[in-house]
Amino acid sequence: MSSPQNPQYGDDPASGQQWSQQPPPPPPPYQPPYPQPQRQGAQVLSIIGFVCAAVALLFIPILFGIAGIVLGIVGHVRGESLGKWAAVASGVTMVLGMVIGYLVLRSMAA
Secondary structure, three states: OOOOOOOOOOEOOOOOOEOOOOOOOOOOOOOOOOOOOOOOOOOHHHHHHHHHHHHHOOOOHHHHHHHHHHHHHHHHHOOOOOHHHHHHHHHHHHHHHHHHHHHHHHHHHO
16 A cells, blocks of 8 residues: 555545445547538429539530539538539539530631
8 A cells, every 4th residue: 555645546544444436437429520411302403403403515605614613512511412512413414505606606606
């Protein structure tokens, strides 16, 4: 046993007896700081984003492409699983629509 000035862990310095202590509880399981909400229903914003992507291929690609990107991102933030894909599809079809428009205008000028 140690001296009263330096008691060992678990020793009661006043009585000189050892007292039992329960081990601390285990830490809670890890949880991500911001869990992504998952919606169980219609993915309205993502679907409208895909429609804008399809329209952007042939009509006013800069307008409908940006609208589809914004709708896809907002849908993704709200927990729609297809939101990011709607944004990507809108971006790709916006670029393709501009290339197609350029080629059409170039062939008409020739």
